[in-house]
Amino acid sequence: MxxxxxxxxxxxxxxxxxxxxxxxxxxxxxxxxxxxxxxxxxxxxxxxxxxxxxxxxxxxxxxxxxxxxxxxxxxxxxxxxxxxxxxxxxxxxGNTIAATEHTCAMMMAMARHIPIANETLQKGEWNRKKYTGVELKGKTLGVIGMGRIGSGVAKRALAFDMKVIGYDPYINEERCKDMGVTVGTFDEVVEKSDFITVHMPLTDTTRDMINKDVMARMKKGVRLVNCARGGIINEADLREAVLSGQVAGAAVDVFTSEPIPADHPLLGVPGIYVTPHLGASTVxxxxxxxxxxxxxxxxxxxxxxxxxAVNMAPVSKQVMNVITPYFELAERLGCAVRALADGAIKKLEITYNGEIADVNTKMVTTAVIKGMLDSEMEKTVNYVNAPGLAKERGLKVNEIKDKDTERFANIITVTAYSGDKSVSVQGTLFGDKGRIIKIDDNRVDLAPQDCILICPHINRPGVIGQVGSIMGAAGVNISGMQVGTTSVEGTSLMILTLDKDVPKDVIKLITSMDGIFGAKVIVFDAN
Missing domain, CATH: 3.40.50.720 (NAD(P)-binding Rossmann-like Domain)
Known part of the structure; x- marks a missing residue:
């Protein structure tokens, strides 16, 4: 590659x-x-x-x-x-510390006018009074976005004896309180802060979220920092707010378009300090x-x-270590219900029993969807596009979690609904190997590999032998067989593990036999 x-x-x-x-x-x-x-x-x-x-x-x-x-x-x-x-x-x-430290450096440099003081002193000017700054101690820092970097800035601000108020639509209140950060609304951060730093991604929601109307509601003399993404603070509005004195200063490392032109609105404005996107620029x-x-x-x-991956469900390293062994099993459970279902599947229900119910299983559920769609889609199905393809097809997916389990530490059950019918396949891990342990109400023990033929049939002599003879005549080797009774009196379920797929005419011949109630083939290696 x-x-x-x-x-x-x-x-x-x-x-x-x-x-x-x-x-x-x-x-x-x-x-x-x-x-x-x-x-x-x-x-x-x-x-x-x-x-x-x-x-x-x-x-x-x-x-x-x-x-x-x-x-x-x-x-x-x-x-x-x-x-x-x-x-x-x-x-x-990878750049969390670098961006965190640059944000703090920008805030401190702005508070003490360090860039302009250095520049003028280099020219021979001695302006102690002109560049009198403000202390951080006792000031309120508003942090908009309490992710890795925002939290890192908050932690360092607390070390400077600042009061910190944090806003994030997905904020972990307990974690913030443990840090010593007050959780506030967006309006509270805007109206109560002496310094405001933004640490949000640039989206349709966050673009221009700090504009002239928002700046007008801030304390007069507030100072703003943007080391996150250009466009979160409206650049033209920021210029006017600094020139008017509503905003005392701004420190900006990121811009809507980079590199910036010589006539950029944030250049040449006293009190606005800029750097050329240096947030991650450390060795x-x-x-x-x-x-x-x-x-x-x-x-x-x-x-x-x-x-x-930013276009997949986010998963921590700890959770990934737990769920990774289940991906192949989950795909093959999805493949199995697709093969066994009658008609188009309209709903998938994935039930997690045991310790796995305690973790984020979204990627395991995606693996089930991938396995189900693989056999019927022309385009490549993977962990990125599987949820979207399911949604396009009107497939409803539901997760159920229950720590109780009968015989195994962890069990995944996939139930597919098509019309008024349903089919269910259950699996678990033996060591690091997946096994199918139940099909509908029938106990089985199958390695989900190669090709499997499932035949419900009448429980009488000769039926199994006839199926075996048909397979032999077609040159299909049977490498394993299980037979067990079903919930319907007088019937059994025959499961044959085969070395290769079964031709359609052979399946048609088997289903036409007296005493055979159907025949379904699952080709796992097609995944």
Whole structure:
């Protein structure tokens, strides 16, 4: 497989990838060249310079994963990638310390006028009185976005004896209180803070969330910091607010368009301090984000799940360690219910019993959907696009969790509903190997591998032998067999493990036999 690095990254990342893949480094690759060569590559790494547009993604015939060596992915059309089943990953933790420290440095430099004091002193001016600053101690810092970086800034601000009030739509109140951070609404942060720092992603919701109307509600003399994403604070409105004195100062590291032009509204305004997107520009951070992304790409190209995918359900490392052994089993349970169901499946119910019920199982559920859709979709189905494809097809998916379990530590039960009928398949792990232990109400013990023929039949002599004879005549070897009674009196369930798929005419011949009530084939290796 081939990996394209379109923006310069640490050599450590290149070395990780070159161990297994052909790796081309093309720093500062022009947009037209990226579009021309992208069809040849299976993976792409970018930083903030390269734009991975919908046009690029449409041209990417072999692309499986896009890695952003950094946090923000606004230079990647994530929706287009998701629709095509391409994983998009970032490095949410690799530059956390660098961005946190830069935010604090910007806030302190602004509070004490350090950049302009240095500049004028270098010119021979001695302006002690003119550049009198303000102390952080006792001031209220409003943190909008209490993720890794926002929380890191809050922690450091508390060490300066600041009061910290945090807002985040997904805030963990208990964690904030343990830190010493007061949880507030957006309005409370805006109206009560002396300093405000934003740490939100740039979305339709957060774009211009700090505009002239919001700034007008702030304390007169508030100071603003943006080391997150350009566009969260409206640049033109910020300029006017600083010039009017409503905002005493601003420290900005990110802009709506980068690099910025010479006539940018934030340039040349006393009290506004700017840096050229240096938040992640430390030696340690550049290595960290590049290595994170390289390891993610390596995992994805080897068919392994990736924790930092932005277009998949987020999963912590601890949870991933718990659920990873269940992915193959889950896919094959989905494959099984698809093969056994009569008609189009309209609803999937996935029940988790045992200790697995305590963790986030969204990716396991996605594996079930992937296994179910694989056999009936022309396009590639993977962990990225499976939920979207299910939604497009009107498939309702429901998770049920219950810690109680009868015989095993963990059990996954997949029930598929088609019309007024349903079929259920249950599985568990024996060591690290998946087993199917129940089909509807019938106890079984199957390794979900190869090909399986399931035949409910009348319980009388000769029926099983006739099926075996038909298989032999068709050249289909039977490598294993189970027979057990069903809940219907006088009937049994025959399950044959076969070395290859069964031709349709053979299935038709078996179902026409007297005493056979049906025949369904599950081809697991089709996944």
């Amino acid at each position: 081939k990996v394209l690095i379109a923006d310069g990254v640490s050599q450590m990342a290149v070395d990780i990838l070159k161990d297994e893949f052909e790796c081309d480094v093309r720093d500062k690759l022009p947009a037209d060249e990226l579009l021309a060569i992208i069809p040849d590559y299976d993976a792409l790494i970018v930083r903030s310079a390269s734009k991975v547009t919908a046009e690029v993604i449409a041209a990417a015939k072999n692309l499986k994963i896009i890695g952003r060596a950094g946090v923000g992915v606004d230079n990647i059309d994530v929706a287009a990638a998701t629709d095509k089943g391409i994983i998009v990953i970032n490095s949410p933790g 340690e951070a550049q290595i960290g984000v590049a290595v994170d992304v390289a390891q993610g790409i390596k995992a994805a190209l080897n068919g392994e799940p990736v924790m930092t």
